[in-house]
Amino acid sequence: MLCFKFFLCLLLLASAAGVHSLDPTLNDDVLGLIVFKAGLSDPHSKLVSWNEDDPTPCNWVGIQCSPVTSRVTHLLLDGFSLSGHIGHGLLRLPFLRILSLSRNNFTGEINPDLPRLLPGLRVVDLTDNHLSGEIPDGFFQQCGSLRFVSFARNDLTGRIPASLTACSTLSTLDFSFNRLSGELPTGLWSLTGIKSLDLSDNSLEGEIPEGISSLPDLRTVSFRKNSFSGQLPPDIGSCPAVKEVDFSENSLSGPLPETLRKLKSCVSLSLAGNSFTGQVPHWIGELTSLESLDLSANNISGIVPTSIGRLSQLKHLNLSMNQLLGDLAESISSCRNLFSLDVSRNQLASSNLSSWLFNLAALHNLEALNLSSNALSGEIPPSIGALASLLVLDLSSNMLNGTIPSEIGAAVSLVKLNLNNNLLTGNIPSDINNCSSLTSLILSKNKLTGPIPAAIGDLTSLEFIDLSFNNFTGTLPKELTNLSHLLSFNISHNNLQGELPVGVFFNSIPPSSVAHNPSLCGSVVKRSCPSNHLKPIVLNPDSASSDSSPESSSSHHYHRKVVLSISALIAIGAAAFITLSVIAITLLNIHVRSSISRTAAAAAVAFSGGGEDFSCYSSGSDSNYGKLVMFSGKADSLAGCHDLLNKDFEIGRGGFGVAYKTMLQDGRSVVIKKLAVSSLVKSQHEFEREVKKLGKVKHRNLVAMEGYYWTPSLQLLIHECVSGxxxxxxxxxxxxxxxxxxxxxxxxxxxxxxxxxxxxxxxxxxxxxxxxxxxxxxxxxxxxxxxxxxxxxxxxxxxxxxxxxxxxxxxxxxxxxxxxxxxxxxxxxxxxxxxxxxxxxxxxxxxxxxxxxxxxxxxxxxxxxxxxxxxxxxxxxxxxxxxxxxxxxxxxxxxxxxxxxxxxxxxxxxxxxxxxxxxxxxxxxxx
Missing domain, CATH: 1.10.510.10 (Transferase(Phosphotransferase) domain 1)
Known part of the structure; x- marks a missing residue:
């Protein structure tokens, strides 16, 4: 430590007297990096190899040196979880060429002295930190040979500094996902060497000036999610190398500039979420390299030109939420590589859906088809089964009639099927059970009839079912209890009867989901079901033999008495046995329910966040009550906690315990892991300390722990429910x-x-x-x-x-x-x-x-x-x-x-x- 303080003193002296006043045997790079490290928090000791006693830092983690001069050229600390400010120590690295500090937790404003390094720097990457404030006005005045700059995914505000236009060698600029505002700096298009320009997800405004054509090497440009207005720059098409163009979600207007037809190399064009007008231009078919075209959510009208069929490389086409007319299918059928097609919420019309789907059947790679909210009529043709690769089919909110063809079962890859709000009649075909990957089945607001087929119970991946507002009759099949992944089930406004299925989902189903079925019964609809009594045993004393002789009659009469006596005894004995069995089973059930109630009563919960007591059952003063803590801080309870003892709701077993799927009171599904190693679990204090640490682990690629439950004999871990x-x-x-x-x-x-x-x-x-x-x-x-x-x-x-x-x-x-x-x-x-x-x-x-x-x-x-x-x-x-x-x-x-x-x-x-x-x-x- 004394040695380190001595180095700091030397550094202070150097700052006052100039770099060359230091002893030449001391390495400036070591000094600078040690000072830089001193201002950081390194929670995982990633920089433990940085030792001030080393004569050179070239063997330190994250450091690369020139093989000729042995001076530091690369500082690569991406994803080290470092925090603190980017300090002045870096100014001691005059030969630094690459500064990459992305995916850390650096805070504060960008160091205004950092530009002193820029004359030699080629790469500055501060992506994905927590930097705030404005980019200093003169930050880029001496940018030298700078080629790559990224401040993306921070919290920067203010304007893009005008000094940026001095970076003539810049090839990549990424300021995306900040809160930058104001207009684009004058002279932005003077960066003639730029290849990638990303200003997306900010609050930039004003018109986009002409001059983008001066960027001959531009490959990708994204101004997505800003507040730009006016027209698209008319010279946008004069960038011959551009491959990706994204001006979506702004306030741009006017027709699409004709110069776009020159983008022969363009692979992706997204202009969605603006106010563009006019028609889809006929020259769109000249952009033969296009793989993705998104013109959705604009004011584009008219008929889609047949030239669009020349886009043989097209994989994704989205023309939804416009005012398009006519029949699109014939030209689209030539786009043989199409994966997804969305033309929903337009005014497309066809009296013969069969012709649409017949043409689309040639698209063997099609995975998502959305024709919803148009004016399509006619029947769903059997050719629907030819779309074997289809994952998503949405034909909702049209005027389709006829029945659902049994050939729907041939579309075996279907994951989501939505036929809501049409005029469909007939039954749900039982062949639908071949669509084993279905997670969403939406058939509401039609005129469907008949019973709900038991075959739906075979679709064990189903999460969403909506059969409401139809004319379904009969009882609900018991096979519905096989649907262990259900999140939503709506059968309201039908004519179904009988008792609702019993299970963890159906026990807590919202009443609105089953309302307006006059003959449904059960606790959810607050209507008791009729009791099923055993039929009485009936003996027929008048049964006689066909033999009519007196002797025979007398003999048979005596024999019948004996038989009747034996039969009566057997019947009485059987009745007694049945009665005793019923009594025994009833007593056993009472005993079991009492035991379960006592066990489940331990699930009374005390929420540290909500400050109130909750219980799966009635609360009481039992000392065995446990503690349930939800990390969200919201008071809740396990709506299905009594089902944790029921194997029907078990979804998996492992070395640590058994997993069940249940629901919180707010209707959200969670997975409960009941630990099977209670005898080895730490004390309550240690258990809670460790679980709370795990609860703080949050990442998009980790299953979130949402809470826990503790008693000395029962420990539960509560995780988010992942559906795939x-x-x-x-x-x-x-x-x-x-x-x-x-x-x-x-x-x-x-x-x-x-x-x-x-x-x-x-x-x-x-x-x-x-x-x-x-x-x-x-x-x-x-x-x-x-x-x-x-x-x-x-x-x-x-x-x-x-x-x-x-x-x-x-x-x-x-x-x-x-x-x-x-x-x-x-x-x-x-x-x-x-x-x-x-x-x-x-x-x-x-x-x-x-x-x-x-x-x-x-x-x-x-x-x-x-x-x-x-x-x-x-x-x-x-x-x-x-x-x-x-x-x-x-x-x-x-x-x-x-x-x-x-x-x-x-x-x-x-x-x-x-x-x-x-x-x-x-x-x-x-x-």
Whole structure:
């Protein structure tokens, strides 16, 4: 410490006397970096290698030096969780070329002295911090050879400084996701070397001036989500290299400038959410490189030109929320690569929907089709089944009539089906049970009749069902209780009868969802159901034999008496047995319910945030009452807490316990994990301390813990409910659709980011496997069940290792009971196996007839034989970028190294994946 203070003193002297007055044997770079570090908070000791006693910093973490001069050229501290201000120490680094501090927690204003470094800097990346205030006016006056600047995702205010126009060498500028305001600086278009310009998600205003044509190398431009007005710059089309144009969600108006037709290389054009007028221009078909076209939410009218069919590369087309007329389908059918088509909320009309869908059936890649809120009429044709790749179909709010064809069952990939607000009649076809991936079935406001088919109970992924405002009759099928993922179920305004199904969802269904069914009964509708009594045993004393002789009659009369006596005895005995059984069962039920009530009574809750007592049942003074804490601070209770003892609502089991799905009183679904290791759980104080730490872990790629419940004999963990199923199910369930490569890569990157955050907070997952990774409705990966080992005493982890670490194939080889040390490297190994599982589509360990196949061994052999591409899941049919897939597989193998020290940290893994995803950007950054 004394040495460090001595260095600071030297630095102060240097500031007063000039740099060259220092002893030449002292390294300025060491001084500057140590002073910079002194002003930081480093919660995870990422900078522990920064030692003021070192003669050079070239071996420090995050530092790169010139091989010629040994002076610091790169400062790369991305994602280190550092906080504090960006201090003056950096001014001691005159040879610094790349300054990258993204994804940290730096606060305060941008250091106004930082421009003194700019003459030598080529890259300044302060993305994703908490910087505030204005960008100093003269910040860019001496920007020298600056090529890359990003202040994106901060909280900066004020205007874009006019000095920016002096940066003639700038190629990338990103000020997105701030609160910048005012007009664009005069001379912005003088940055003639700019390739990427992103000013999106700010509060910039005024008109966009002409002159953008002076940027010959412009590739991407985004002014999305600002308040720009006036017309689109008329010379926008004079940027021949531009590939992505996004001026969506502004207040631009007027017709689309004709110069846009020159954007022959443009891949993505988004002008949505403005006030553009006129028609879709006929020259739109000349933009043959377009893959995405979004003109939604404007005032565009007229007929869509047939030339749009020449966009053979088009994958996404959105023309919704305009005033379009006519019939679009014939020209669209030539866009054979189309994935999504949204023309909803227009005035499109057709008296023959069959012709529409017949033409669209040629689009074999179509996954999302939205024709809602138009004037389409006619029947839904059987050809609907030809759209086998369709995931989303929305035909709502039209004038469709006829029945729902049974061929709908051939659209086996359907996830969302919306036929709401039409004139459809007939029954729901039972063939709909073939659509096993359905999560949303909306058929409300039609004229459908008949019973609700039991086949709906086979659609176990359903989350939303709306059958309201129809003429359905009959009773509700008991198979509806199979729908364990239900979040919403509406059957109001029908003629259904009988009792509602019993179950965790139906026990707490809102009354409005079942209203206006006069013959429905049950507690929810406050109408008792008629009792079902046993029919009395009836003996027929008049039954006689066909023999009519007196002797025979007498004999038979005597025989009948004997038989009747025996029959009567049997009947009486049977009746007595039944009565006794009923009594016994009733007493047993009373006893069980009493026991359950006593157990559930322990679920009385005391909310620290709400300041009031709550109970799943009636509250009382029982000392066994437990404590329920919701991290949101809102008082709530588990509407289905009494169902935790019912196996019908169990959704999974693991080494730590059993998981159930239930609902809070506000109707929100949650997952409850009932810990099965109560005898080994820490004391209440330690348990609550550790759980609250886990509750603070928040990330888009982690399953959020929302609360907990404690009694000495029962501990519950409350997590958010993630609707898309586990990664295991999505990869290995035959009924699931094959995940495309892009989603697989995003899942891998999402898992890495989630685990990296856990490690940055000193949380080790301990039990990584594909069943503990969930996929949300947007396809994002969420890692769950993390940090549960923290709830157990250290000495007991070894005892539980065989039970909890039960996922064969994911366990690091050094994980041995006697010598176990739970480290982050164990998680890295499990992550590596997960990467291989996602890319190959194969389980970590598979059992053959006479052999056991270990996935990591197979992939290593293929790498050694130069056949790594053959490891990629065959279902992708070579539709994957080899330049991404191969490096990802190699990364998985490195993470799954047998030697822990060879495995990278998860922060490094994230960086590598981001470079793999965009190698060109990464290369440019490091040049």
């Amino acid at each position: 199923g586990s990664l295991y199910k999505n990869l290995h369930d035959e009924a699931s659709r094959c995940l495309p490569w892009r989603q697989r890569f995003n899942v891998i990157l999402g898992m890495a980011r989630g685990i990296a955050l856990l490690h940055s907070m000193d949380v080790v997952h301990y039990n990584l496997k594909s069943s503990n990774v969930l996929i949300d409705e947007g396809g994002e990966a969420k890692v769950g069940d993390f940090g549960l080992a923290r709830l157990l005493p250290t000495l007991d982890r070894c005892i539980l290792s065989g039970k909890v670490q039960s996922a064969l194939g994911y366990v690091a080889p050094e994980f041995a009971c006697r010598t176990v040390k739970i480290t982050e490297k164990c998680d890295v190994y499990g992550f590596g196996i997960l990467v291989l599982e996602v890319v190959t589509g194969k389980r970590p360990v598979e059992y053959m007839e006479d052999d056991v196949v270990v996935l990591s061994d197979v992939v290593r052999r293929e790498l050694e034989d130069g056949r790594l591409e053959e490891c990629v899941d065959v279902r992708l049919r070579a539709e994957f970028p080899a330049d991404e897939a191969i490096p990802v597989v190699k990364l998985g193998l490195i993470c799954a190294s047998q030697v822990p020290s060879n495995r990278p940290d998860m922060e490094e893994v994230v960086k590598i994946l981001e470079l793999i995803q965009s190698p060109a950007d990464g290369q440019e950054l490091m040049e």
